[in-house]
Amino acid sequence: MILHPGILALIVGSVLTFAMLLYAAVTGLGILMRWDLQSSSEEQLLMERKTSLISTLINYAFGFQILSLLLFLYTADQLHPQFVGAMCATGTLNANPAGWNVLFLKIILFFASAFWIAVNTLDQRAEDFPLIRPKYTALLFLTPLVGLDLYFQLRYFTGLHPEVITSCCGALFSERGFAIASGLAGLPPRPMMILFYGVLTTNLGITLLCRKTSSGAVRFLLASISVVTFFVGIASIVSFVSIYIYELPSHHCPFDILQQGYAFIGYPIYLTLFGGVFFGTLPGLFYPMKKIATLKELIERSEQRWILLSALLIGSFTALCSWPVVFGHFTLQGYL
């Protein structure tokens, strides 16, 4: 285990988040069991009030999840000199199999809690708490995920062994044969670029179509293409966007673009991608809920905003990724 301040902050934060969610889940379970909107009892009133506590707890936990995703990547980056062969955060994540699990789980948690908050926000605007049961049932699944995140983090950090000089010899030689894969293998740039622009154009096309019609099929299509966009977007960042930004043909690290040296360009890139994908999936996700009378109008009003936001964010993401390709000094000629 490496006793690093960043690791301590991550663990302290995750323990507290988990505790907060656990409290929320237990409270939610109590509400699930005794909820009766028709009752005017004081117990029912207290439960209605507790919904605001649960929302607050989850909002804070979600806020922490975002910060902790960033802190996790920063810390991985800070730790890379500790590992032979590690050039950036990628190397640190490779150092122990749990590393990537933590990252994936944190991304899943990001989307899961964002969806939960979206559902919650909508539910709170309706007068009859129409989604209270699905909402708190989902909470019962969200909480173990946060626990799992804590568990993987603990496993990852306790499994990290820095390679230091020992009294007999330098570490390099005592552990020969153990060198960390320093990078990610990217998919070949040229086909990836074709796929990237193909998928993004389709995405924007479907988004525009969504603004014209109220068909459910188009909304589900938008949700699906948004999911595809997410994976293609990440793969493209690794495959070609990164090398255009770094201007190095072999550096595929998707995390270094978050560093100051690259003008923090990674933040807008990831923010627009994550945001665009999130809002793109919302109309499809909420379409089935239009059946609920008190939600129909609310969803139809919000939907237009989601679609517009998705289009704007995905458009900005495309522009941000294309900028270094079109205007950069770097060309891939000879590497393709």
Next chain:
Amino acid sequence: MRHLKILEYALSSLLRRKYKNLSLVAVYAFTVSILASILFLTHALKREAVAVFSDAPDLIVQKVSAGRHDLIPTGYLDSIRTIAGVGDVHPRYWGYYFDAMTQSNFTFLGINENLAGLELVQGRMPAEKGECTIGQGVAQAQFTGVGDQLVLIDSRRRSISFRIVGIFDAASNLLSNDLVLMTQRGLREFFDFPSGRATDIVVEVYNPDEISTVAAKIKKMLPDTRPIAKAELFRTYDSVFNWRSGMMLTLFSAALVAFSILAWDKAAGISGDEKGEIGILKAVGWDIADILELKFWEGIVISLTALLVGLTVAFVHVFLFNAPLLTPVLKGWSVLFPTFRLTPYIDLYQVFVIALLTVTPYVACTVIPSWKAAVTDPEMVMRG
């Protein structure tokens, strides 16, 4: 719009309870300043050490005998030179000297041709046997200057004097502070080195990617040696410093716990006055969500104030006063601990870590009490 107005109300509400909130901010800031001092100090020391090592050679070969570092036969030089990809190979002569009079340790180094990074000299480098150039720390300890004699006692208890021909004036350099630089011959005679032995051997490797291959070859050819690459020195130092600061943070986490309890207590022990206020707000049309937002803003304002104050205090403590309150805890560091001023430097990452480490417990401790305040029944106001 709504948010800004609630923030405005939060500010005026905090000001109405100045003393209660100031005491909370004071304790909060104190906790932050402890943690921040630890991080700033270890980080600054790490940076100093890294700066020193950046001038270090790529690969050093030491001899190990009975598990201890031993003088290395200069005959090994020729064996190492036969390895492909190896450039210049030369011996180094250095050692430690305990000066009984000033109760301090000096580092003696025999000069050779390529001593990069040590060029900031007042005066000149030693050229012959009886001359030396010393670091600022040594000069201060001995109350000497250029032109004076430096009198040292060798292992046969003879006093030997060296004429000081120069002083390094790089004030914040760990390497030169306790350094006494002399000619190789002067040093070998002073320490009475057996002939044909050096302290260690410096190996230049043309291609940095080959360092580990070369090191492995040396280890295979000369099994009683220990090759150390510069990258490994970095790694070891990095790890030691991380461990140190992590350890100290863990020790001081008691402060964090104490603070959390206080925060909980302050938030839960909401005064009748304040409860009345929240009742009024609820009665005139504030919703639970509005009160929760009010509490959120209060928390933000308190946290940011405490962070700012705490970070400033830590900065002053570490970089202007050299962390006097932490030095007792850092006793084990005395060899490394410099007497000079640390270079002020703040890393955003450190600030981020401190913020998360202190704000998260504060938020977690106040969320439930805040909610309890927020669900105050508006009807209470009607009943007086």
Next chain:
Amino acid sequence: MMEAGLIQAEGVDKIYNRGKPDEIRALTNVSLQIKPGEVVVLKGPSGSGKTSLLSLIGCMARPTSGRVLVRDKDVAKLPERFLTQIRRKTFGFIFQQFNLIRKADVLENIALPLFPCNMTMAETRERAEAILDRFGLSGKRNRKVHRLSGGEQQRVAIARALINNPEVLIADEPTAHLDRKLAEDLAEILSALHRDGKTVIIATHDPFLYDHPFVDRIIVMQDGRIEGVIPS
């Protein structure tokens, strides 16, 4: 369109701490209807359920059973935040105590109901200033409330109740802590509001108020029930 009345209560019960040893039955089977522009007095001894009825009508609490309709919308089962919204839009309250934040200044106290509303800071200030003017408090806008005289505090409390331009003004024993002079001022303000077409609901056992000529109807309460209505 307006025949249904602005506020309607149908068979309303209110029980506090139900099922517990300290159970209190505050209202039993109360029904009433209040038309827009009316001035209604709830009259009865303390403990007769006036305050409970006011808080149900004013969307401060929900009834244990029965229906409460505000502009034909049943609010009896509404979640709290919707009650709050309706209360904010429709009602202004004058409490038995002034219920001002003592250490805050006059302007802030008056603007309190506007903080959670979606309007700019400038607009909020503008509205607060306008109402300060109307109550002759402009000169004291930055004065802390606990340094004001009783009469001034009362005017601040009324100004706060009116800042949202509510349709209905609810006053609970408004003269309980006032001397005759201030009570007369209050009655003057209330009748002016009445002339402006506001609905006013007052709970009181002060004869000065319920015998006042601007009162349209007196509802007499006893032990949580309506005993009778006196059209005056």
